[in-house]
Amino acid sequence: MGRYDIERYLNVRSAYGASFGPEGERLSFLMDTTGTAQVWTLEGPREWPEQRTFYDERVTFASWSPERPELIFGMDEGGNERAQLYRLDADTGEIENLTAMPDAKHRWGGWSHGGDRFAFASNRRDESVFDIYVQDRDTIGDEARLVYEGDGWLSLSGWSPDDSRLLVSQAYSNFDQDLYVLDLETEELEHLTPHEGDVRYQSASWAPDGEGIYLVTDEGDADTLYLAYLDLASGELETVVDDGEWNVDGIALDDETGRFVYSKNVEGYTELTVGEFDADEPTEFETFPEPDLPGGVAGGVSFDPDAERFAISTTGDTVNTNAFVVDVETGEAERWTAAPTGGIPPETFDESELVRVESFGVDGQSPSARGTPSESHAGLEVPGFFTLPSEDEASETESDEGVPVIVDIHGGPESQRRPSFSSVKQYFLDRGYAYFEPNVRGSAGYGADYAALDDVEKRMDSVADIRACVEWLQGHEAVDPDRIVAKGGSYGGFMVLASMTEYPELWAAGIDIVGIANFVTFLENTGDWRRELREAEYGSLEEDREFLEAISPTNNIEHIAAPLFVLHGENDPRVPVGEAEQIAEQAKEQGVPVRKLIFEDEGHGFSKLENRIEAYSAIAEFLDEHV
Numbered sequence: 001m002g003r004y005d006i007e008r009y010l011n012v013r014s015a016y017g018a019s020f021g022p023e024g025e026r027l028s029f030l031m032d033t034t035g036t037a038q039v040w041t042l043e044g045p046r047e048w049p050e051q052r053t054f055y056d057e058r059v060t061f062a063s064w065s066p067e068r069p070e071l072i073f074g075m076d077e078g079g080n081e082r083a084q085l086y087r088l089d090a091d092t093g094e095i096e097n098l099t100a101m102p103d104a105k106h107r108w109g110g111w112s113h114g115g116d117r118f119a120f121a122s123n124r125r126d127e128s129v130f131d132i133y134v135q136d137r138d139t140i141g142d143e144a145r146l147v148y149e150g151d152g153w154l155s156l157s158g159w160s161p162d163d164s165r166l167l168v169s170q171a172y173s174n175f176d177q178d179l180y181v182l183d184l185e186t187e188e189l190e191h192l193t194p195h196e197g198d199v200r201y202q203s204a205s206w207a208p209d210g211e212g213i214y215l216v217t218d219e220g221d222a223d224t225l226y227l228a229y230l231d232l233a234s235g236e237l238e239t240v241v242d243d244g245e246w247n248v249d250g251i252a253l254d255d256e257t258g259r260f261v262y263s264k265n266v267e268g269y270t271e272l273t274v275g276e277f278d279a280d281e282p283t284e285f286e287t288f289p290e291p292d293l294p295g296g297v298a299g300g301v302s303f304d305p306d307a308e309r310f311a312i313s314t315t316g317d318t319v320n321t322n323a324f325v326v327d328v329e330t331g332e333a334e335r336w337t338a339a340p341t342g343g344i345p346p347e348t349f350d351e352s353e354l355v356r357v358e359s360f361g362v363d364g365q366s367p368s369a370r371g372t373p374s375e376s377h378a379g380l381e382v383p384g385f386f387t388l389p390s391e392d393e394a395s396e397t398e399s400d401e402g403v404p405v406i407v408d409i410h411g412g413p414e415s416q417r418r419p420s421f422s423s424v425k426q427y428f429l430d431r432g433y434a435y436f437e438p439n440v441r442g443s444a445g446y447g448a449d450y451a452a453l454d455d456v457e458k459r460m461d462s463v464a465d466i467r468a469c470v471e472w473l474q475g476h477e478a479v480d481p482d483r484i485v486a487k488g489g490s491y492g493g494f495m496v497l498a499s500m501t502e503y504p505e506l507w508a509a510g511i512d513i514v515g516i517a518n519f520v521t522f523l524e525n526t527g528d529w530r531r532e533l534r535e536a537e538y539g540s541l542e543e544d545r546e547f548l549e550a551i552s553p554t555n556n557i558e559h560i561a562a563p564l565f566v567l568h569g570e571n572d573p574r575v576p577v578g579e580a581e582q583i584a585e586q587a588k589e590q591g592v593p594v595r596k597l598i599f600e601d602e603g604h605g606f607s608k609l610e611n612r613i614e615a616y617s618a619i620a621e622f623l624d625e626h627v
Contacts, residue, residue, distance in 0.1 A: 002430040002431040002432075004344055006613055008344055009344065009423040010342075010423055010609060011342035012341045012342045014032055014315075014320060014339055015031045015322050015338075015339040016029065016031075016313040016321050016323065017029055017030040018311035018313060019311070020064060021064045022064060022067055022068060022069065022305060024305045024306065024309075025043060026042070026043050027336055029041075029323050030062060033051070036609065038053045038055065039059055039088065041090065044336075045336045046336065046337075052088055053075075053088065055075060057607075058076070058608075060083055061073060061074050062074075063111065066111055067115030067116075070090055070137075072098070074106065076603075078601045079573075081573050081574075081603060081604070082573075084100065097141075099140075099141060100140055100141040104122050104123055105130075106121075107121040107122065109155070112163045113163050118137060119156050119159065119166055120144075120156070121133070121150070121155050127528045129151055129154075131154070132147050132150065132154060132156065133147065134147050148168070152172070153170060155168075155169050155171070157203075157205065158205065158206060160181075161208060161256070162210060164183065164184055166184065167179065167182075167204055167206060168180040169202075172533070173533055174444075175198045175448060175451065177201045177202060178192075178195075179192040179213065181232070192235070193219075193230075198448075201215055201217050205255065207253075207282055208255050208256060208257065208279070213229070214277075215251075222242070222448075223447040223448050224447050224448070225247040226242035226243065227239075227242070240283045243264055247264065249265045249299075252301035252310070257306075257307040258277035258278075258279060258285075259275070259303065260277065261312070268383070268416060268418040268445060270298045271290075272291060272298060273287060274289070274290065274326070274328060274331065276288075291312075291324075292331070293312070294314060295315045295316025295319035295421075296419055297316060297420045298312055298314040299313060308328055309325050309327055309328060311323055315421045317385075320346075320423075321339065322339050344426075350387050350393075352387040352437070354383065356382065356383050357382045357468055358379055359379075359381070359441075359468035360468060380441060382441070383446070384417070384436055384438035385419055385436075385437045387435040388434050388478055390429075393430055396431055401480040401481065401483075402478050402479045402480040403434050403478060403480060404432070404483035404627050405435065405479050405480075405484050406485045407438065407487065409466065409488035409496060410437070410491075411489055411490030412490075413442045413462070413495075414451055416443050416445035416446075417437040417438070417439055427616065431620065440469075440495075441461060442455075455537065460502070466486075470503070483508045484508055485507070485509045485627055486499050486500060486510040488511070489514055490515065490574070490575060493513055494515050494553065496511065496515060497553035498551065500553070500561075501557065501559040507561075508627045509622070509626045512566045512580070513568070514569060514572055514574075515575065515583075516579055518552040518553070518554040518555070518582065519539070519548035519549075519552050521578060522579055523538065523548070524541065525576040526574060554586055560590060563593040563595075563622070563625075563626040564583075564587050564592055565595045566594065566596045567580070567596075567615055569606065572604045573604065574603075577598060580598065593626065595618070597615065
């Protein structure tokens with residue numbers, strides 16, 4: 001079935017995470033040509049790139065020094081997310097492990113402007129909290145200077161223009177953060193954003209004069225994120241750009257010139273604005289022409305040393321991810337990387353359609369069997385991306401009723417499915433499956449109110465949205481209503497299992513990848529550093545245990561009817577592998593056809609090519625058998 005096997009599709013490569021070298025002549029980027037993301041460099045558009053790292057493990061980021069021909073990159077082991085920081089000498093190729101503490105996580109905080117130091121957050125002192133460290137570029141391991149002891153989830157947003165201070169963020173949940181300035185001489189922390197309730201303060205960047213911060217926020221009960229300027233002396237927050245309907249997702253700013261790129265998320269598509277702030281009026285700016293980039297989804301901006309150009313990655317349904325370099329003043333964009341498509345003609349990739357599905361209900365009552373019905377969002381529209389196979393592809397699976405469809409549910413839950421390239425999706429389209437990617441209530445990208453509609457006791461309302469989406473699909477003339485598959489990873493795996501136990505009659509099969517099967521055992525066993533953040537979304541073990549037990553798929557397993565395939569990574573630090581073990585065992589005891597596949601060298605997802613090939617080949621076989 002299909003014109004190309006899964007190995008060909010998984011050999012469609014991505015080039016992303018670009019960073020300019022100190023002279024502005026070289027670009028580093030990450031590309032997964034070898035099967036896992038590694039560091040590559042190149043010296044001009046579409047020139048032959050040079051591979052710089054050669055590991056079996058994935059590299060998570062790479063950042064050039066602003067002053068020297070060297071870069072720092074991050075890498076974990078077996079998907080355990082305990083990233084270490086390494087320095088690569090770009091002239092000699094020599095690599096050195098700078099942190100050398102394999103039991104701790106290290107979260108990159110950026111180079112100082114002088115390039116002699118770098119900063120990071122780490123939980124090496126206490127696994128459940130993150131502290132702030134500064135380290136000289138030529139020292140190793142425990143020689144890092146502990147500059148602030150944290151009491152929660154701290155991360156860094158960069159050095160002040162004079163390298164005397166660090167911008168620190170503390171997250172309490174995905175919708176509640178605080179910003180601080182850490183003085184590196186006194187080691188004192190100044191609180192910038194005292195507030196009540198949930199307020200987002202994200203994507204913070206220093207203004208060129210060091211006297212203010214640009215950020216995106218929803219302070220003032222705004223439903224969506226807007227771009228703002230925070231004056232450090234007065235504490236006053238001034239609005240710079242407020243769309244009102246759609247989020248300003250983030251800003252990248254060059255703190256020498258005041259040049260910037262900010263992005264808006266409009267129904268999942270990226271709209272970029274390029275400009276330059278006025279040196280005297282920090283909320284005033286001029287704009288430059290918008291770059292013409294393919295694909296519709298873009299991000300990861302890195303300015304060159306003079307801020308005359310910036311690198312950015314772009315992707316789309318039919319466009320695999322590549323890095324482009326954009327001229328700031330003209331908007332002219334040039335593709336620098338040439339990530340291959342595995343010999344598959346790009347014109348054979350299928351494009352999605354943005355659709356909206358009306359969910360429950362005109363009476364305001366959730367059709368969910370468990371959980372509290374939502375009273376105030378009757379007739380809520382659920383956006384999603386629907387892709388049909390071409391006529392040639394559909395002939396592989398089409399019956400008199402239509403083609404089968406995979407409902408692929410994102411994780412998060414505060415995430416968003418966007419029209420970016422997916423080799424797995426294109427593989428199943430090639431095999432004759434339609435593909436539906438819903439953004440049910442609780443998803444990001446549609447305002448804070450929408451994102452809060454699945455919090456704690458409203459959890460099952462989002463599962464009811466899946467039912468509404470399936471009923472919409474059942475009424476579509478191209479879809480076979482009896483061949484609908486639930487697929488999802490992480491929290492999306494919970495959504496698969498919950499959909500199968502809540503609405504067993506809807507499904508022909510389910511695919512649960514690194515999913516949550518029981519919220520109580522998940523919260524008890526997840527990484528210490530994540531528990532508080534996750535309880536803010538799902539509910540706490542202390543106060544909500546009974547409810548969490550009630551909605552957990554393992555406690556409703558008697559309702560499951562469709563065949564189930566469970567896949568997981570042995571080293572998963574987020575959703576422990578025990579979640580897979582218990583749901584597979586209990587479903588099997590119910591007489592459900594169950595297949596289980598555990599990868600010993602993976603964590604929360606599958607990063608190695610051979611494992612991805614095995615996983616998706618097995619999923620295809622499973623669906624061939626049952627769908």
